[in-house]
Amino acid sequence: MKRILLTLAVLLGTAFFVPQNVVLADGTIGSANANSSVIGKNNKSSLKTDTTKQTNSLSNDGSPANQSESTIRDKLGETTGSPDMNWVTSNILANYKMYHEDGSITDFALGASHIVTDLFTAINLNIVYPLFDQSLSTMFDLTNITNGVNNILTDVGQYTKSSWQSQAFKDLLYLAFGIGLVWVFAKTINHGGGLKSILTVLVVAIIGTAWVGSGSKVLQTINTLTSQAQTQVFTATSNINQTSFSDTGDSFQNALRYVYFQKAVARPFALGNFGQADVASAYQNKDKQGNPYRLIGGNVDDKVIASFASKNHYISKDGGLEWYQSAIAFMSPVMSVAYGVPLLMIGLANLLVQLGAVLLYYLAPFT
Structure with missing residues (x-):
C-alpha cells in the first residue's frame, strides 16, 4: 500500500514539474511550461491589439458606417460639382429616413407615431421617389433622346425621298x-382670281418639294437646338452648380435628378431628424445635434440612435416631437409628387414635340 502511494506521489510530481511537449502554433514541438509565459504575453498583446483596433473602429456614435462622410459628399457632388445619382440611389437612398429612439412597450402613442412615420417614409422612398426619379432619368436623357430622334428623322427622310421619287x-x-x-x-370661271390660285398651287408644290428634300436636316437642327435650350432654362432657374448644365449628357441628367432628390428626399430627412431645411444646415449644427452624414452612411444600430438621442430632441423618445416626424413623413410623398410632376411634364412635353416633328415629316409627302 505504501509503495502504491509512493508511486502516485512520484507521478504527480512528474506531472507538475516535468515540462510537457506540445505542438505549437507554427507546427513545431516545444515545451508548454517553457513557453507559457511567452504565450501568455502573446495572448495579452493580441488581446490588447484587438481591443485597440475595436476601440479605434468604433466611434462615439456606435458602429462604423457603411459609407464614409467624404465618399457621400463626393458622390452627391458637394465637393466635385458632379453628382452621381445612380450611386446615391443604389447605396444610401434607404438611409434617408426618420430616425427615432424606441420607447417602452406600454407607450402606445409613441409606438403609433413611429408606425405612421415609418409607413409614409417607406412609401416615399420605395414607391414615389423611385418612380419619378426613373421617369426623369428617362425623359431627360437628352443625349440619347436627341440622337435617337435624329436617327428617326434621317430614316424618315430617306423614306420620304424614296417615296417622292417612286413612279407610283x-x-x-x-x-x-x-x-x-x-x-x-373652275374657280377662275366662277369667282375670278385664277392667277392668284395658280400661283398658290405652284408655291405649295415648290415648298413641298423643298421640304421633302431637306426637311430632315432642318428638323434635326431644331431638335438639337431645343434640347440645348432646355438645359439653358434649368441653368437660369436652378441654384445648382451651373457647370453641371454645360451639356445635354449625363451631367445635366444627374444635376436635374439631384435637384429633385434634394427636394423630395433630403429635405424631409433634414426636417424630420434635425429640424433644418437641408442637410447642409444640419451639418453646421452637428456638434449640438449630431452629424447627419453618420445617419446617411448607414449601419445605424441602437447605440448610434442612443448617441444621437442624447443630444437631439427630434430623435429622442422624450423629445415630444414624434408626431412632428409623422407629419413630415406624411407630407413627404405628397411633396415628392408636387415637385416631380412639373419636371416630368417639361420632359414629356419636349419628347412629344420631338415625336410630333417626326410624325409631321413622315406625313409630309401625303399632305
Missing part, C-alpha cells in the same frame, strides 16, 4: 397636280 407616287402627284389645276380653272 409620281403618278399620284401628277394626278393631284392636274386636279388642282382643274379646280383652279
Whole structure:
C-alpha cells in the first residue's frame, strides 16, 4: 500500500514539474511550461491589439458606417460639382429616413407615431421617389433622346425621298397636280382670281418639294437646338452648380435628378431628424445635434440612435416631437409628387414635340 502511494506521489510530481511537449502554433514541438509565459504575453498583446483596433473602429456614435462622410459628399457632388445619382440611389437612398429612439412597450402613442412615420417614409422612398426619379432619368436623357430622334428623322427622310421619287407616287402627284389645276380653272370661271390660285398651287408644290428634300436636316437642327435650350432654362432657374448644365449628357441628367432628390428626399430627412431645411444646415449644427452624414452612411444600430438621442430632441423618445416626424413623413410623398410632376411634364412635353416633328415629316409627302 505504501509503495502504491509512493508511486502516485512520484507521478504527480512528474506531472507538475516535468515540462510537457506540445505542438505549437507554427507546427513545431516545444515545451508548454517553457513557453507559457511567452504565450501568455502573446495572448495579452493580441488581446490588447484587438481591443485597440475595436476601440479605434468604433466611434462615439456606435458602429462604423457603411459609407464614409467624404465618399457621400463626393458622390452627391458637394465637393466635385458632379453628382452621381445612380450611386446615391443604389447605396444610401434607404438611409434617408426618420430616425427615432424606441420607447417602452406600454407607450402606445409613441409606438403609433413611429408606425405612421415609418409607413409614409417607406412609401416615399420605395414607391414615389423611385418612380419619378426613373421617369426623369428617362425623359431627360437628352443625349440619347436627341440622337435617337435624329436617327428617326434621317430614316424618315430617306423614306420620304424614296417615296417622292417612286413612279407610283409620281403618278399620284401628277394626278393631284392636274386636279388642282382643274379646280383652279373652275374657280377662275366662277369667282375670278385664277392667277392668284395658280400661283398658290405652284408655291405649295415648290415648298413641298423643298421640304421633302431637306426637311430632315432642318428638323434635326431644331431638335438639337431645343434640347440645348432646355438645359439653358434649368441653368437660369436652378441654384445648382451651373457647370453641371454645360451639356445635354449625363451631367445635366444627374444635376436635374439631384435637384429633385434634394427636394423630395433630403429635405424631409433634414426636417424630420434635425429640424433644418437641408442637410447642409444640419451639418453646421452637428456638434449640438449630431452629424447627419453618420445617419446617411448607414449601419445605424441602437447605440448610434442612443448617441444621437442624447443630444437631439427630434430623435429622442422624450423629445415630444414624434408626431412632428409623422407629419413630415406624411407630407413627404405628397411633396415628392408636387415637385416631380412639373419636371416630368417639361420632359414629356419636349419628347412629344420631338415625336410630333417626326410624325409631321413622315406625313409630309401625303399632305
